[in-house]
Amino acid sequence: MTTAPLTTPSDTAVRFVHVDKTYPDGNSTVSALQGVSVALAPGSFTAVMGPSGSGKSTFLHTAAGLDTPTSGHVLVGGVDLGTLSRDAVTRLRRDRIGFVAQAYNLIEHLTVAENIDLPLLLAGRRPDPAWRAELIASVGLEGMERRLPGELSGGQAQRVAIARALVTRPTIVCADEPTGALDSRTAEQVLDVLVTSARELAQTVLLVTHDPKVAAVADQVLFLADGRFTDRLVAPTAEQVAARMLELAR
Numbered sequence: 428m429t430t431a432p433l434t435t436p437s438d439t440a441v442r443f444v445h446v447d448k449t450y451p452d453g454n455s456t457v458s459a460l461q462g463v464s465v466a467l468a469p470g471s472f473t474a475v476m477g478p479s480g481s482g483k484s485t486f487l488h489t490a491a492g493l494d495t496p497t498s499g500h501v502l503v504g505g506v507d508l509g510t511l512s513r514d515a516v517t518r519l520r521r522d523r524i525g526f527v528a529q530a531y532n533l534i535e536h537l538t539v540a541e542n543i544d545l546p547l548l549l550a551g552r553r554p555d556p557a558w559r560a561e562l563i564a565s566v567g568l569e570g571m572e573r574r575l576p577g578e579l580s581g582g583q584a585q586r587v588a589i590a591r592a593l594v595t596r597p598t599i600v601c602a603d604e605p606t607g608a609l610d611s612r613t614a615e616q617v618l619d620v621l622v623t624s625a626r627e628l629a630q631t632v633l634l635v636t637h638d639p640k641v642a643a644v645a646d647q648v649l650f651l652a653d654g655r656f657t658d659r660l661v662a663p664t665a666e667q668v669a670a671r672m673l674e675l676a677r
């Protein structure tokens with residue numbers, strides 16, 4: 428149950444206050460998040476790591492307004508999502524949040540350019556060809572605007588998905604294992620795009636990954652275990668992240 432609305436200053440991009448999330452599981456429930464309280468500063472880059480089933484995707488989906496907490500509050504830019512109607516959450520999501528999923532979710536019969544423009548059209552906004560061209564250049568897909576998703580490699584498709592997530596100039600970018608299905612060279616390129624855009628557009632990035640090398644590009648790494656944040660590393664190296672993951676697995 429979500430209780431009374433919370434009033435807090437909007438000095439955080441995303442804030443969780445005592446968030447629980449349970450899912451029905453046959454006759455009982457499974458607890459995906461337990462009493463999670465965390466605040467992400469505007470412009471920060473956070474990686475979330477943890478064992479399989481620890482609640483990473485649930486945390487990301489809840490932060491992006493794609494899932495609702497069972498209790499507690501999720502605030503985006505100081506606005507308690509629990510106080511908004513479903514339509515208002517959808518609008519906020521379209522205007523302010525970009526989401527990159529591991530499955531690229533591109534529309535097969537639309538071209539690269541049309542896929543990238545889609546969030547703007549869905550939001551009733553006019554496509555911006557100059558901005559689209561800039562995004563296409565930044566993800567290294569010049570000349571591929573008219574291709575269909577079936578004519579792209581996995582890495583190219585993921586870069587289209589990133590351009591599509593950025594086309595609305597969201598203040599928050601959530602990415603669920605965006606490099607999980609890619610070879611290491613392509614993963615590096617995709618990550619570069621995210622890091623550069625976050626810096627240039629002053630975006631807050633929240634990234635779920637299993638890869639210590641990916642996590643090491645973040646300002647901070649948060650570790651989840653059994654639905655709770657148990658640890659945090661600030662500006663760590665990949666080696667430090669890997670060592671902490673090993674400790675948590677013991």
Ligand SMILES: Nc1ncnc2c1ncn2[C@@H]1O[C@H](COP(=O)(O)OP(=O)(O)OP(=O)(O)O)[C@@H](O)[C@H]1O
Pocket residue numbers: 450451452457458459477478479480481482483484485486
């Ligand atoms: N829609 C759902 N219905 C029921 N249970 C769910 C649902 N989504 C997640 N869960 C359960 O909640 C817990 C957390 O799942 P979640 O997907 O958030 O973990 P994760 O850390 O992202 O895992 P992975 O690394 O394997 O993707 C798990 O026990 C999972 O089975």
